[in-house]
Amino acid sequence: MAQLIRWREMSSQITSPNTEAAILGRLIEIGQEELPRGAAEYLLSIRFGDRDTARMNELSELARQGKLTSEEQAELDSYLQVGNLLAIMQSKGRQALQRSTQ
Numbered sequence: 001m002a003q004l005i006r007w008r009e010m011s012s013q014i015t016s017p018n019t020e021a022a023i024l025g026r027l028i029e030i031g032q033e034e035l036p037r038g039a040a041e042y043l044l045s046i047r048f049g050d051r052d053t054a055r056m057n058e059l060s061e062l063a064r065q066g067k068l069t070s071e072e073q074a075e076l077d078s079y080l081q082v083g084n085l086l087a088i089m090q091s092k093g094r095q096a097l098q099r100s101t102q
Helices: 001-010 020-030 036-043 050-064 070-100
Strands: none
Touching: 020 070, 036 070, 050 070
């Protein structure tokens, strides 16, 4: 997760209330009290595969070196956006699990 934070710092995107991640977060929030335990656990189990992780590391290194092409920057931004969406979904999953144990 620490790598994801570094990738976010390198993103050329500006955080706004209407990014795909923010919109999805609002959608999930609407029915969050009804998220079944199994669904919450599944959300928390989602991870990037080895090939995607290796590619993100490669793009991250190129970004640190200032050597990203515009296509690579767009690819990195796509990974960041998906990572943001995943983080929101997993946060909602954790919240649902916490509520189910109270």
